[in-house]
Every structure is written in C-alpha cells, then in structure tokens.
Amino acid sequence: MATLIETNDLSITFGGHTAVDSVSISVPEKHFKSIIGPNGAGKTTFFNLLSGQLAPTKGKVFYRGNDITHFSPTKRTREGIGRSFQITNVFPNLTVLENVRLAVQSQAGIRYQMLFHYKKYRHFEEKAIDWLRLVLLDEKKDSLASNLAHGEKRKLEIAMLLALETEVLLLDEPTAGMSLEEVPAILEVIKRIKNQGNRTIILIEHKMDMILDLSDSVMVLFNGRLLADGSPEEIMKNETVQSAYLGGHYE
Amino acid sequence: MNKFADKRPAIIFLLFILLLFLLPFVYESRNLLILLTQIFIFSIFAMSYDLLIGFTGIVSFGHAMYFGLGSYSIGIFMKRFEPDMTYFLWAVLTTIALTAIVSFIVGLLTLRLKSHFYAMLTMSLAGLFLVLAEKWRTLTFGNDGFTFRVPELFIDRTNFYLLCLIGMAAVFFGLRRFVNSPLGRVLQAIRENEQRTASLGFQVLHYKIAASVVSGVLAGIAGILYAISLRYVNTSVFSMDITLDALLMTIIGGVGTLAGPIIGAGIIEFAHDWLTGLAKEHWIFERWIIFFGIIYILVVMFFPQGIVGTLRKIAWKRKKKSYPVKSEQKAAG
Numbered sequence: 001m002a003t004l005i006e007t008n009d010l011s012i013t014f015g016g017h018t019a020v021d022s023v024s025i026s027v028p029e030k031h032f033k034s035i036i037g038p039n040g041a042g043k044t045t046f047f048n049l050l051s052g053q054l055a056p057t058k059g060k061v062f063y064r065g066n067d068i069t070h071f072s073p074t075k076r077t078r079e080g081i082g083r084s085f086q087i088t089n090v091f092p093n094l095t096v097l098e099n100v101r102l103a104v105q106s107q108a109g110i111r112y113q114m115l116f117h118y119k120k121y122r123h124f125e126e127k128a129i130d131w132l133r134l135v136l137l138d139e140k141k142d143s144l145a146s147n148l149a150h151g152e153k154r155k156l157e158i159a160m161l162l163a164l165e166t167e168v169l170l171l172d173e174p175t176a177g178m179s180l181e182e183v184p185a186i187l188e189v190i191k192r193i194k195n196q197g198n199r200t201i202i203l204i205e206h207k208m209d210m211i212l213d214l215s216d217s218v219m220v221l222f223n224g225r226l227l228a229d230g231s232p233e234e235i236m237k238n239e240t241v242q243s244a245y246l247g248g249h250y251e
Numbered sequence: 252m253n254k255f256a257d258k259r260p261a262i263i264f265l266l267f268i269l270l271l272f273l274l275p276f277v278y279e280s281r282n283l284l285i286l287l288t289q290i291f292i293f294s295i296f297a298m299s300y301d302l303l304i305g306f307t308g309i310v311s312f313g314h315a316m317y318f319g320l321g322s323y324s325i326g327i328f329m330k331r332f333e334p335d336m337t338y339f340l341w342a343v344l345t346t347i348a349l350t351a352i353v354s355f356i357v358g359l360l361t362l363r364l365k366s367h368f369y370a371m372l373t374m375s376l377a378g379l380f381l382v383l384a385e386k387w388r389t390l391t392f393g394n395d396g397f398t399f400r401v402p403e404l405f406i407d408r409t410n411f412y413l414l415c416l417i418g419m420a421a422v423f424f425g426l427r428r429f430v431n432s433p434l435g436r437v438l439q440a441i442r443e444n445e446q447r448t449a450s451l452g453f454q455v456l457h458y459k460i461a462a463s464v465v466s467g468v469l470a471g472i473a474g475i476l477y478a479i480s481l482r483y484v485n486t487s488v489f490s491m492d493i494t495l496d497a498l499l500m501t502i503i504g505g506v507g508t509l510a511g512p513i514i515g516a517g518i519i520e521f522a523h524d525w526l527t528g529l530a531k532e533h534w535i536f537e538r539w540i541i542f543f544g545i546i547y548i549l550v551v552m553f554f555p556q557g558i559v560g561t562l563r564k565i566a567w568k569r570k571k572k573s574y575p576v577k578s579e580q581k582a583a584g
Contacts, residue, residue, distance in 0.1 A: 051450065077452035091443035102440050105433050106452040114434040114461070121433065164452065 003065070004029045004200050005081075005168060010049055010059035019045040021224040022059065027202065032194055034211045035204045036235075037221035043204045044086055046221065047172050050202070051083040052076045063168075077106075082166035086173045086204070088153040092146035096137060096156055099145050100128035103163035131159045135189050151182040158189060169193070171203045175210075183210070190214065212236070260510065261427070268420045275409045284412050285480070290520045291415035292476045293500060295422045297512030299469035300497040305507035306430050307462040308442030310366060313373030314497055316380045317354060317467040319489035321346045321474025326484035327390060329399040339402050346471040354467025358460035374491070381489035396485025405479055415476055419513070422469060426509055429465065438462050442507075499543065503550050505557030514558055519543070 006026040012019050020042045027033050035043050048054040050061060052073040060069045063079060071079065091099050104124045105111075132138040135155040140148065145156060158174055174190065175183045187210060193199055194214060205211045211218070212232045219229040220241050228238050235241055275284055296318060303309045328342035357373060364372055384391045391397075405411045429435050437458050440448045449455050478484045487493075496519065497512075504515025526539035535541070554561045 053446075053450075073446075073450045074452055074454055077450055083450060085447075089444065089447050091440050091447065093443055094439065098436070102436060102448075103451050105436070110433045111437070111453060112434055112457070112461070114429055114432040116432055160451070 002029050003027070004031070004063065005050065005202075006062040006065075007050070008060045008062070010046070010056050010061065012045060012049060012054060013057045019224050020049060020056075020221075023221070023224075023226045024059075025219060025226065025229060027200060030197060030200055032201045032214060032216045033203070034215040034218045035202065035221060036206070036208060036211075036218060037227075040223075041221040042224040043221055044172055045224075047083065047170055047202075047204060051081060051170055077164060077166065080167035081170065082161050082164040082168065083170035084157045084161040084172055084174060086176055088150070088157060090145045090153055090156055090160070093144060095142055096132065096145055096148065097125065097128055097141040099156055100131050100159050100163050101125055103160045104128050104131070107163060107165050128163065131163045132156075134162065134192070135159045136185055151178040154178055154182075155186065155189075158186070162193070166199075168200045168202065171201065173204050173206065175205070175207065183207075187214075261424075264420075264423065264510070268416065271416055272413065275412055281408060284408050286520060286524055288408070288412045288415045288480055290516050291412075291419040292473050292480060293496065293516040293520060294419050294513040295476070296470055296473035296493075297497045297500040297504070297516050298422055298426055298509055299466045299473065300494075301501045301506065301509070301512045302426060302430070302438075302462055302466040302469075304498075304501060305511075306435070306442060307438045307459060308445075309361060309459060309462065310370045311357075311373040312370045312491070312494055313357070313375075313377035314466075314470055315489050315491065315493035316373075316377040317350045317470035318474035318477065318493050319377075319380055319384065319486075320349050320353065321471035322478035322484045322488040323384065323391060323474075324349065324471075325475045325478045326397065326399050329401060330397060334400040334402050336402050336404065343472070343475060346475055347468050350467040350471035351464050354463045355460060357467070358463030359456075361456065361459045361463070374494075377489060377491070377494065381486055384486045384489055391486070394486055396483060396487075398483045401479050401482055411480065415480075418472070418476060422472075423509055423513070426469075430509070434458065434461065439507075499547060501557075503546070503557055505559030505561070505563075508557075508559040508563070511557050511559040518558075522546075 003026045006024075008024050009022045010020060010024065011022050023046060025033075035046065037043050045054065049056050052068075052071055052075070056069065060067055062068065063076075063081065068076060068079065068081075091102070094102075101124050104127045105121070108121075108124065110121065110124075129138055129141060132141055135158055137152060137155050137159060140152060145153065148156060154174060154177070158171070161169060161171070171190070175186050178186065190201070190203070191214065194201060203211060203215075215232050217230060218232050218235040220227040220235060220238075228235055228241050230238070271287065274287075296314075299317075300311075300314050303311050303314070324346040325339070325342040328338045328345070332338045332341075357376065360372060361369055385394055405414070430438065437448065437453050438461075440451075440453070441455055441458055445455055448458075474488060477488070500515030500519050501512050502515070503518060504513065505511025522542070523539060526536050526542060529536035530539075550557065556564060
C-alpha cells in the first residue's frame, strides 16, 4: 500500500535536551499505528512535529510524498492531517454543538462568508449533531463546553477531530483522565472509525492492553528514540521493549 | 417558539429605535436631543470596539486613532472645500480608505504581538497620530483645532439626530449579522482558543485582520459623526480618553454583546451629563471622572460580564432550572 506519512531522521532539541531523536517511520494508507512509551519518551512532541505545532530541528516530514516539514498546523489540517490534544483543548465558552459546528464549517470550506447568517447553513448543525451522536454526546449539545465533565470534553475533542474528516487522525491519549466506565465508549468510537476503513489513524496510548488488538502496528519511543516498530505480537515479544517498559533502565 | 426567542432582542431593539425616532416630533428639548445624538455616536464607536475586544479577543488601546482619522477627514474636507453633500461623501470615502489601510496594517501586527504587547503598540500608534495632528499645523491647525461649517442638511439638529439614530441601528444590525455569520463565529472561536482554531484549519491572522478592518472603519464613521455634531475638531479626538470611553462603555454594558455597548454608552453619557449638572451643588461633582472610576471598579469586581452579560446569565440559569422539570414530565408521561 502507498505510504501516506513518512518521517525522515526527525529530531527536535530544546536547549540541550533532545526530545525526539532521529525518528524515521513510514505509515501506509488506512493503517492503524499506535505509539507507546513511558512518560517523557517524546510521544506528544513527536505528534506536535507531525501536526505542525512544533518545527523540527532536523529531519523532514512527508505527506503523500510531499515535504510538509514547514507547513503550519492550519495548512496541514487542510491537507488532511487532523489531531486531537492530550490536554483538553476545546472552546470553553461556546456550546458543545458550536464547537463541533465550527469544525464542520471548516471541513466544508466555508471560511470567509460574512454576509449570511450562520443558521443558513443549517445542515452544518445537523452534521455536527450526527458527530455528537457518534461519541454519545448529543444530549449535551446545548451546554457550554466548560460545563462538561472531563471525560465528556475528551469525547467532544474527538467529535471535533472526526468532523474535520481528515485522511489522517492523530489521537493523543484519547482516554487520558477518563473514568474507567467511560473508556469502553471511546474505544467503541475508535473501533467504529477503524472499521469504516477509510482513515489512517495514529494513536498515543498508555493502556497497552487496550490498543494491542486494535493496532496494525506499534512503535515504541524511549528517551526520544525509536526503540522498536512492528506488529503487536513482535512488540510484546521484544526484550528491549520489555526492559524499557518494565525496568525502565534501558540505556 | 424557539425561532421567536431568537428574534426577540431584535424586535425589542426595533421598537426602541422606533420610539427614539418619534421622540423629536413629540418632545422638543434641544439638550436631550444633543445628548441622545452623542449617545448614538458613541454607541457606534463602542460597538466597533466590542467587535475587537468582546468578539475576537483582541485588546486594543488605540481605538481612538480611527475615530480621530474620521473626525479630521470630515473637518478638513469641510474647511478646505465647500461644506456640501458632495464633499461630505468624499470625506466619508477618505475615512473608509484611511481607516481600512491603517487597521489592515495594525491587524497584521497581531501576527507577532499578543495581548498586552499588542495593546501597548496600538496605544503608541494612537499617540503617533496625536503628535501628527499637533505638528502638522498647516492641515490641522495644531492643538487648538478648528471650527468648520457643516452641510445644510446637518445644521438642523433633528435631521442630524435622525441620521445618527439610523446609523446606530444600521451598525447594530450589520454587526449582528456579521458576528453571526460563519466568519463571525470563527472570530468568537479565536477569542476562546486561538491555537485550536488554527488546528481546525482556519487562518487565524486573516480573521483578525477582517475584524480589525471592520472595526476600524466603523470607528472612523463614528468619528465623522462626532466631529459634525461639534462642528469643531481638535487633537483630543486622538487622545486616550476616547479609547477609555469606549472601553468603559463596553465593559459596563457587557463585553461580547452588541446591546451592551449601546446601553453602556447611554449610561456613561447620561451619568456624565447628570454629574456635571450636580457640580453646582458640590465641587466634587466637577471631578465626575472619580465616580466613573469607582463604578468601573465595582462593575469589574461584581459584574465582570457587564449589564447585558449578567442579565443573560440570569435568564440562562432560569431556563436551565425549568429544563429538567420538563424532561421529568416527559419521563412520567
């Protein structure tokens, strides 16, 4: 299958600290890749490099064979790389519906229309409600995002990402900080998207057991370096991964 | 019913406009007319300011520069050329062009400068215009300013009152449509979370410039009307006081609403008039600005959302209280 996202020798240094150290991966189309690694391994930093929040010190990012290393986050979203954030990142004083509606509006390419009332685009709202239904949040559509519980904000975050309908979904710990009862619902959503089979998904997750059966491949980051990259079975058997995860003294 | 609730503020506003429209024909008080005219003008100015601070979240301390550009444009056109409608229109076009260019450039600067840095920059830019108006004596007659004649149509106070009223209504409805358009909705998203707006695929800078230009041009129009109402212009139109007036009106009335700045302008102008009137009773009222300071502190402490914002919150809470009752009934039925 054709390669969709590729990184080449990707590195970023903050002061003297190299957070991501020459990571080269390639993700084929419609692939489900998980990134695991202990805290501070550089997983989110790596994501920020993929989505454009940070610019690498060295190396390149390719999307569909084009160099997108210097694209802004806005441009990357339009190209087809959408992301969700680990730290909840929504519009707090807008309603839940409006949060998603903005994403739908962006997806539809209505960006500078200033003469018509937004209600003219009623189908945006209907579409937004569909997305909210998918993440089981449609009953909360009229409350302000700031009044949601943490788990609900995470769901909203995912709905906003889905509404962008990007080719690539970068999910940064979608279940972080959720109560245990809420996790299955989110997993269900992710499974459903995967089963639709038209998206490429890259996921950061701590809960290894939960992603193993979902993932096509797993990559392990440790101290910014790519430790291993392979099928879930290979990763489970890999000894360096085990020591990195269990012992934490790999060096 | 939902649709009606949506339109209700607009209907109330229209009735209010209609009443004000009839006022000069039934009640003849020159002073009240002039005061109301002043309120309309500052309403336009404060609404344009609220578009920046309340809807887009851009804090500007230099809004007076657009106001002053408008005032000087009309003044110079009326003084240099004939005070007739043709030159009035020319002055309006010049104002729109000048304010659009300046606000475009100032909007561009939001790219690099955030929050208080931007506020300081706009403040110093307004200061630059103030100095320019002081020093370019051949054109502006320096600090003392100059008087000018206005087109015949505006000499009559009632006519001018109606013009300003219509102007305010037009700006209100125009901005209402603007902030509720898809573009306006993105502005509010930027206020809430700029980074997130960018990762949804919106070019944040383009939106900030759009808001800046619309706001700047409207402030320029307010400046024109202000100068016509005084038939006089001097460097005070570029001063910090003008920006502070807009800030005060917006905060007291309610940031992020359009009715707020109008109510704020009404309160400030009436209070100003009333307090200076009291100066005969006691000397402290000559320093009316002290009272504004106190009011301002109290508002920020107890009603940070202003009058309209607080009212809205109360209404919202009440609606929310009645909501669960309804769903319970449904469950029972």
